[in-house]
């Protein structure tokens with residue numbers, strides 16, 4: 588199906604409203620692109636339950652498809668299976684790193700989060716491992732705040748989920 | 749329509765909505781910037797969970813119902829949240845203390861709901877459990893920091909713990925709706941959660957050098973719709989705009 592591939596390519600041009608270097612495809616929130624009952628349907632899944640960017644992502648997808656001549660596409664929100672940081676593409680992780688946000692490290696299956704030790708994260712600026720968690724909750728729901736003891740810079744870490 | 753399932757869904761959704769609304773009051777008033785942001789993020793997680801659940805409650809009721817209608821056009825006696833969540837925030841220590849007592853419960857509850865036979869509740873649990881894990885870790889760490897902190901922080905948080913204790917019974921005590929949902933394989937077993945909750949609470953209180961209150965008399969009624977006077981004020985603030993301008997759109 589040629590047009591399906593074309594739509595995926597267009598979606599690669601829709602960026603995340605909060606982390607504009609990432610596209611919605613990098614982020615891994617696009618669950619399916621299907622042609623059903625004479626409409627294109629894009630299924631997306633929320634990153635965080637309360638992510639305020641989801642409505643905007645939906646609007647941006649519809650806007651992009653409209654620009655490309657598809658007026659009657661639908662966006663459907665699906666909850667299951669739940670999004671995890673494993674869904675983020677490798678390309679997406681590299682872009683985050685280049686942008687100055689430490690990408691999620693390790694698998695989302697890591698259960699140490701509950702009453703456990705804070706995770707050691709690599710500084711995206713100088714690559715030092717000598718970093719410290721400042722706050723579990725950073726500038727947006729999906730990030731924690733760290734500081735680096737070597738280059739002394741603070742940085743965001745995209746939490747493993 | 750299954751009345752018990754609807755009430756169970758509303759209980760889960762109202763817990764998230766009312767706690768989210770209470771925590772949002774801290775926005776701009778946190779003791780330090782990082783923690784102000786942390787609580788706002790936690791409030792947002794609860795609000796997101798509430799939206800998924802109240803949307804499901806609206807679906808169950810059929811045509812004419814939406815998540816907004818369910819949130820903004822029900823009165824106090826139609827709300828099914830736990831009483832502890834509608835109480836005033838108090839000082840930072842009291843907010844942390846309530847958060848710890850509830851987060852610990854919520855963590856075990858949603859862990860069990862991962863096995864729910866109801867597809868939507870199971871999906872919401874899969875989405876929410878990791879967020880709830882972060883909340884539980886954060887509030888336990890803060891309780892330890894305050895309990896094992898200065899004399900002032902210790903005294904204040906111990907007194908909050910004593911005050912809040914009688915509001916914890918309700919979350920761990922099953923009623924007819926809980927029994928029906930457990931039987932149907934949809935809901936969690938509160939008796940089993942109660943055991944795990946006490947274990948975890950004992951462990952964290954010991955680290956926090958806090959004394960577990962011994963009172964056995966417990967408040968109840970929130971799950972069934974009998975609320976304290978505080979809920980009216982929470983709803984008034986949350987609902988007045990959509991009620992004044994019912995058709996308003998952003």
Ligand SMILES: [Zn+2]
Pocket residue numbers: 710711712713714715735736737738739740
């Ligand atoms: Zn560094």
